[in-house]
Amino acid sequence: MSELVDAFAEALRxxxxxxxxxxxxxxxxxxxxxxxxxxLVDAFAEALAASAPPAEVAxxxxxxxxxxxxxxxxxxxxxxxxxxxxxxxxxxxFVGVGLxxxxxxxxxxxxxxVEHRLAAGHRIQATAGATLAIEDAPGQxxxxxxxxxxxxxxxxxxxxxxxxxxxxxRVTGTVxxxxxxxxxxxxxxxxxxxxxxxxxxAVALTAGQVHGEAATxxxxxxxxxxxxxxxxxxxxxxxxxxxxxxxxxGGAAEGPAEESEPHAPTGAGGRGSIxxxxxxxxxxxxxxxxxxxxxxxxxxxxxxxxxxxxxxxDAALRLADAALAVRPSSARHLIRGDALRGLGRTxxxxxxxxxxxxxxxAGDRATGGLEAARLLLANGxxxxxxxxxxxxxxxxDGSPVLxxxxxxxxxxxxxxxxxx
Amino acid sequence: MSSRDSVVIxxxxxxxPLDPERALTELVPTVRRWMWRLLGPREGFEDAVQDALxxxxxxxxxxxxxxxxxxxxxxxxxRTAYRHMRPAGAPRMVDAIDxxxxxxxxERRAAGRQQLERLHRVLAQLPEKQRVAFVLCAVxxxxxxxxxxxxxxxxxxxxxxxxxxxxxxxxxxxxxxxLAERLxxxx
Numbered sequence: 001m002s003e004l005v006d007a008f009a010e011a012l013r014x015x016x017x018x019x020x021x022x023x024x025x026x027x028x029x030x031x032x033x034x035x036x037x038x039x040l041v042d043a044f045a046e047a048l049a050a051s052a053p054p055a056e057v058a059x060x061x062x063x064x065x066x067x068x069x070x071x072x073x074x075x076x077x078x079x080x081x082x083x084x085x086x087x088x089x090x091x092x093x094f095v096g097v098g099l100x101x102x103x104x105x106x107x108x109x110x111x112x113x114v115e116h117r118l119a120a121g122h123r124i125q126a127t128a129g130a131t132l133a134i135e136d137a138p139g140q141x142x143x144x145x146x147x148x149x150x151x152x153x154x155x156x157x158x159x160x161x162x163x164x165x166x167x168x169x170r171v172t173g174t175v176x177x178x179x180x181x182x183x184x185x186x187x188x189x190x191x192x193x194x195x196x197x198x199x200x201x202a203v204a205l206t207a208g209q210v211h212g213e214a215a216t217x218x219x220x221x222x223x224x225x226x227x228x229x230x231x232x233x234x235x236x237x238x239x240x241x242x243x244x245x246x247x248x249x250g251g252a253a254e255g256p257a258e259e260s261e262p263h264a265p266t267g268a269g270g271r272g273s274i275x276x277x278x279x280x281x282x283x284x285x286x287x288x289x290x291x292x293x294x295x296x297x298x299x300x301x302x303x304x305x306x307x308x309x310x311x312x313x314d315a316a317l318r319l320a321d322a323a324l325a326v327r328p329s330s331a332r333h334l335i336r337g338d339a340l341r342g343l344g345r346t347x348x349x350x351x352x353x354x355x356x357x358x359x360x361x362a363g364d365r366a367t368g369g370l371e372a373a374r375l376l377l378a379n380g381x382x383x384x385x386x387x388x389x390x391x392x393x394x395x396x397d398g399s400p401v402l403x404x405x406x407x408x409x410x411x412x413x414x415x416x417x418x419x420x
Numbered sequence: 421m422s423s424r425d426s427v428v429i430x431x432x433x434x435x436x437p438l439d440p441e442r443a444l445t446e447l448v449p450t451v452r453r454w455m456w457r458l459l460g461p462r463e464g465f466e467d468a469v470q471d472a473l474x475x476x477x478x479x480x481x482x483x484x485x486x487x488x489x490x491x492x493x494x495x496x497x498x499r500t501a502y503r504h505m506r507p508a509g510a511p512r513m514v515d516a517i518d519x520x521x522x523x524x525x526x527e528r529r530a531a532g533r534q535q536l537e538r539l540h541r542v543l544a545q546l547p548e549k550q551r552v553a554f555v556l557c558a559v560x561x562x563x564x565x566x567x568x569x570x571x572x573x574x575x576x577x578x579x580x581x582x583x584x585x586x587x588x589x590x591x592x593x594x595x596x597x598x599l600a601e602r603l604x605x606x607x
């Protein structure tokens with residue numbers, strides 16, 4: 001019969017209905033576009049997570065209000081050390097503009113993505129055909145993207161302004177996208193805050209907010225998402241209350257580049273080339289580290305795990321709640337349980353573990369059961385602990401926590417009256 | 421030359437970026453083939469493929485280039501396939517099979533379509549985990565170790581599932597002499 005089953009398998013080796021390359025590309029674009037809304041919701045939840053009392057959110061807070069009040073708030077933060085801005089070593093933004101500047105600057109990009117680094121450590125990634133003009137001076141950079149699209153990874157401590165037609169986006173430490181389609185411009189903030197002057201009025205945008213309407217490119221959205229999460233990860237890993245304060249939203253005290261006289265070209269020092277001088281021949285420092293797309297991202301869930309590892313249970317709880325608000329999952333309930341357990345809220349932690357154990361895969365249920373059992377045992381509730389282990393499937397063959405569950409059970413049987 | 425326009429960023433090929441759209445586009449045929457063999461020509465096949473692409477788009481930032489992109493993608497596709505296996509009842513087959521068994525001979529084409537439907541109906545009767553183990557190892561010819569990795573189980577568990585799947589299939593094929601004979605004749 002084995003041969004017959006092999007014949008069966010062979011007959012199943014059929015190919016699916018063929019699709020064209022265009023259809024495949026369209027499917028890929030749809031998949032990437034679908035993530036954009038999720039990211040904005042994620043960013044919205046981030047902003048909510050950061051809106052806790054100041055004493056508790058020093059590691060993750062950001063501007064939450066517009067105009068003068070935002071500026072006052074930022075000043076306040078700067079005085080006591082704005083941890084987020086201080087440790088957020090990079091700023092990434094993406095600008096898509098029209099084709100009007102081809103005649104002004106000229107230059108044709110070869111196929112593929114390109115990268116260029118400036119002396120201050122800023123990194124710019126652009127699509128083929130992009131043409132950019134920059135004024136680069138120490139601590140102050142102004143970029144005009146005249147054609148194509150680009151991603152900017154901007155080192156901390158510099159004023160950075162991006163122009164798209166009549167719009168000016170002033171960076172205040174954030175990750176956001178700017179799309180331009182003719183006269184239409186759209187700014188979406190993924191992390192932190194920006195100030196946007198749309199030619200009619202100045203608007204302060206915070207995470208989760210969008211201003212204007214224009215078509216967006218899903219690739220840019222994907223890159224922005226990765227950059228924002230990477231930056232959030234860097235904040236979680238490198239945050240230190242003693243770090244130097246960052247720039248202010250609005251930049252009044254530091255003097256934004258918009259009011260400054262243009263600086264002399266810095267092509268030689270900045271490894272760029274002077275207009276008209278063989279731009280493609282200028283050296284580009286090869287990336288010595290992973291590109292944005294290949295770096296691990298730091299989601300809310302990952303940040304919550306890091307906070308747990310750092311025993312910052314308040315932050316872990318807040319981040320887990322935010323992650324659950326975005327997308328409930330068994331793993332997130334379990335993280336929430338760990339945070340509550342760390343805070344000594346045993347009953348709440350048990351409820352979270354049980355919630356985690358009641359949803360998700362068999363593996364999630366087993367993990368939730370094991371954690372609940374550990375907590376129950378630590379609180380002298382031995383019978384309940386055993387019940388939690390058995391009911392969750394933690395002791396079943398194939399359980400991902402089979403070994404620790406067996407060890408816990410063995411310990412309970414070996415020392416029925418003793419502590420865990 | 422005005423100083424404001426004085427510097428043009430040199431543009432040249434990036435060293436090693438992963439363009440998400442390009443990566444996904446290149447994966448589409450492979451994802452479709454995996455999904456086709458896991459789910460068969462059922463209604464909702466294209467939705468399952470699209471779901472897998474969304475999951476892959478979400479996972480791509482974690483891809484560090486330590487393995488091939490297809491190696492990275494396979495577990496994601498299998499996990500997505502599980503979600504689409506769950507609706508109760510026998511899957512409703514679709515006419516799309518015509519496209520994969522197309523040939524000049526209409527009679528032969530129709531026979532091929534009917535056979536593929538029958539094969540997938542038999543396969544769909546296996547429990548999900550056994551079905552996946554069988555498709556990975558017997559149809560896709562993935563090694564047991566790799567299949568265990570994709571499934572996130574021990575190799576012993578994987579082998580046990582595969583053994584049960586083969587035994588169950590043998591029993592069902594034995595009960596369908598016509599299909600069995602046809603399979604034998606095609607070997």
